[in-house]
Amino acid sequence: MSLEGGLAMATRKKKGSAPEERLEADRRLLELLAAQCGEEAGLHRPLNDVTGGVITGIPEETDLAQALSDRETSDLLVHLLDQNREQVERALERLREGAYGICEGCGRRIPGARLRYQPAATRCVECQAHWDRINGRTA
Numbered sequence: 001m002s003l004e005g006g007l008a009m010a011t012r013k014k015k016g017s018a019p020e021e022r023l024e025a026d027r028r029l030l031e032l033l034a035a036q037c038g039e040e041a042g043l044h045r046p047l048n049d050v051t052g053g054v055i056t057g058i059p060e061e062t063d064l065a066q067a068l069s070d071r072e073t074s075d076l077l078v079h080l081l082d083q084n085r086e087q088v089e090r091a092l093e094r095l096r097e098g099a100y101g102i103c104e105g106c107g108r109r110i111p112g113a114r115l116r117y118q119p120a121a122t123r124c125v126e127c128q129a130h131w132d133r134i135n136g137r138t139a
């Protein structure tokens with residue numbers, strides 16, 4: 001797999017490495033969380049504290065331990081973690097292609113404010129909403 005090569009290439013150009021660092025950190029965190037979910041580790045903290053707001057689509061006050069004790073919520077959580085990790089990896093891919101910050105849907109530049117809030121975004125708000133509708137996602 002060319003992941004290593006791609007990463008090395010992306011890290012070589014120092015300019016604008018901030019979103020990449022944040023995305024890599026997000027990815028590591030999501031992998032860690034996914035592992036913890038698998039082990040059903042009881043973390044008695046609000047989920048958003050644990051995730052640092054990385055995961056979208058989970059109610060803010062959801063407690064991870066509580067979520068994991070409920071099979072259905074736990075499955076949803078694992079699903080969301082997967083989905084979010086996928087999105088982060090997609091953004092990293094775009095970064096390596098030099099297309100980071102360009103909407104996958106309409107090809108226009110994604111507003112900087114959106115990227116600061118959601119660094120893994122690969123679509124503008126309009127295209128993301130459209131895509132979510134097509135794919136049946138509510139996040």
Ligand SMILES: [Zn+2]
Nearest residue numbers: 103106124127
């Ligand atoms: Zn768009």
